Amino acid sequence: MFSLYTFFRMQAVPGFRCRERGERSSHQLVPRMVRVTGPGSSAVGLQGPLRASKPPRELSVEEQHELRRKINSRERKRMQDLNVAMDSLREVMVPYSSSPTSVGGALQHPYLPPGASPTGRRLSKISTLVLARNYILILGSSLQEMRRLLGEVSIGMGVGGTVPRLLLAGGWPFLTGPGQFLLTPPEQQLGVAKCPLLPQNTSPAQEELSVWLSSISESPGCQCGVCRTPRVLHVNPATHFPK
DNA sequence: TAGGCCATCTGGTCCT
DNA sequence: AGGACCAGATGGCCTA
Secondary structure, eight states: OOHHHHHOOOOOOOOSSEEEETTTOOOGOOOOEEEEEEEETOOOOOGGGGOOSSSSOOOOOHHHHHHHHHHHHHHHHHHHHHHHHHHHHHHHHHGGGGEEEETTTEETTTTTTTOOOOSSSSSOOHHHHHHHHHHHHHHHHHHHHHHHHHHHHHTTTOTOOOOOGGGGTTTOOOOEEEEEEESOOOOOOOOOOTTTTTOOOOOHHHHHHHHHHHHHOOOOOOOOTTTTTOOHHHOOOOOOOOO
């Protein structure tokens, strides 16, 4: 049953999909009427030409349509840009999600959330984001493990030993596949980074190394191979999500 | 056919 | 005022 109130709660809704996805002709902007149901739709009221409450300025129907077109176009552009960014993220992530391992008899991709299997289909947005997060966490863990091993190696080599700076020269570890990483890209020869922050003519002991590592972690400006090593801090990474 | 994923429209809010 | 961002709503496409 329609009361006058529900009648004026009629609103224009989208959903004109009579053409290819993403393609709409201008006539599709003509709103159609549908009933607003329930309190969940409180965010929406009268839209389009029927909107009656507090118009900031009197607009003709044509002006309102034009304004709507502009706003819709901006929003479409925004979402398309977001999708472009998502695609570029997929390009990075997909290679690392394509080597499943057998977990309990079932194939599981190491960086994918359980249940998400890249079977040739495009990664969904949510899978891409979860995959990226896991990937980043794994990279962070790898980096911390590298630093720990580095400390042990420097101790093992003694005070007069050579500091394995080469191990530090690559910045991020290069992953050649899930669970495998190189310290530098294969085509790049290792070399001691020319870094003003790098200790010169010394063979630091572990404490010195630790101090040095922490100092380079906090030095913002230098772009040398060492200092490009990003700080990875994920002490009990917070898993709360706003909203 | 149900459910997942997605694109789009839309109004509200915040920021510049 | 206008733009960016967000969330709700809707309908289309695809797959199990």
